[in-house]
Amino acid sequence: MTDHVRVRPGIPEEVAVVKWIFERFLQVKSEATIARELNRRAILTSTGVRWTRAAVNTVLRNENYIGNLTFNRRSRKLRRNCTCNPPELWITSERCIEPIIEREVFLKVNKIIEERRVDLTEEEMLARLRKTLLKEGRLSSAIIASTVGLPCASTYQTHFGSMMNVYRLIGYTPKRNYAFLESRPRWAEQEAKLGSHIAMAIRKAGGRITSSNRTDYLRVRGSVNISIRSALCCGRQNRAPYWSIKRRARLPQGWIAAIRLSEHNESVLDYVLLSADGKVKRTINFSERARVRRGIARFDTPDALARAIAKLVTLKDRCAPAPQDKRSRPKQLHTKNARARR
Known part of the structure; x- marks a missing residue:
C-alpha cells in the first residue's frame, strides 16, 4: 500500500526490436518469417530464448505497446489452480502509460491477424494438412508453423489428442519414430x-x-x-x-x-x-x-x-575444504597488498 510502481518502456534496443516487428509484419504478414529473421540475427526474447511464431504473435497483440494496461485476465483463489477469466471481467485502463507503437499501426496489424483467422472444422483441418503433405513431401511442427492457412501444431493436438493421431488420420508415416511420445x-x-x-x-x-x-x-x-x-x-x-x-x-x-x-x-x-x-x-x-x-x-x-x-x-x-575464518582473511589480503606496493 505504501509503494508506487511506474511502468515505462524498456531499453532502446528492446524498443527498437518491438517497432521493427510491427513494421516487418505489415510487409511480410507472417510471424514465422519474422521469428526466423530474428533468430538469424541472434536476437533473443525478453526471457532469453529463441523466437517462435507464437512469441511474435504475442508481441503483435500486446496492447501495452499502445499505452493500455489490462488487469484481471487470470485469477487464483484459495491456493487453487490459476484460471483464465472471461473478457467481460477484464479491467482495461487505456492510454495510462507511454506508448511506443502508434495506435493506427497496432490496429492495422491486429485487423490483418483477425481477418486471417478462420474457424475450421476438423475435416477441413485435416484436408489442409493433406494438401501441405502433398506439396512438401513430409510434415513437421516447423512446416506446419510456417504454412499460411494451417492451424499451429498445438491446435491440432488439442483437437485430435496428439500429432501421431493426426498423422494416422491423414495416412502419413514419418520416417522418425515418434511412438515414444x-x-x-x-x-x-x-x-x-x-x-x-x-x-x-x-x-x-x-x-x-x-x-x-x-x-x-x-x-x-x-x-x-x-x-x-x-x-x-x-x-x-x-x-x-x-x-x-x-x-x-x-x-x-x-x-x-x-x-x-x-x-x-x-x-x-x-x-x-x-x-x-x-x-x-x-x-x-x-x-x-x-x-x-x-x-x-x-x-x-x-x-x-x-x-x-x-x-x-x-x-x-x-x-570439501574447510571454510576459512572470515575475520583473519582480510588481514592476510591486506598484508599481501602492502608487500606488493612496496
Missing part, C-alpha cells in the same frame, strides 16, 4: 519416482535437498546438481543400438541419473549415472561400448542408483 507421460511418472528414491537416499545419508519443487531436477546443499532423465533406445539397421538423452532444458553441471529403456522403449533395461559438464546443447548419445569406454556406471535397480548418488554427494561434502 505417446508413452512419454508414463516415463515422466517413472522419472518422478526415481527422483523420490534419490532424494530419500540423500536425506538418509545426511544430505539436504534445496530444490524439491521439480520432479526432473535435484539440487543438493546448493552445490550439487542431479538431473533425472530417460535414455531413449534408438535402433540402427544392421548396427548396434544406442541410447539418447534429450534435454528439455539446459542441463546444469553435475550428474545425470537416467532410466535406460530397452528396445522399442517399452520397458526398463537398467539405470545409468553419467556426469554433465553444463555444455550439453541438445542430446547425449552413447552405445553400450561407449558406455563402458566412458566409464558410465550402470545399476540394475533404482535403489542401487540412489545409494550410489547419496554416497557421491556425502563423499563430496567430506572432501
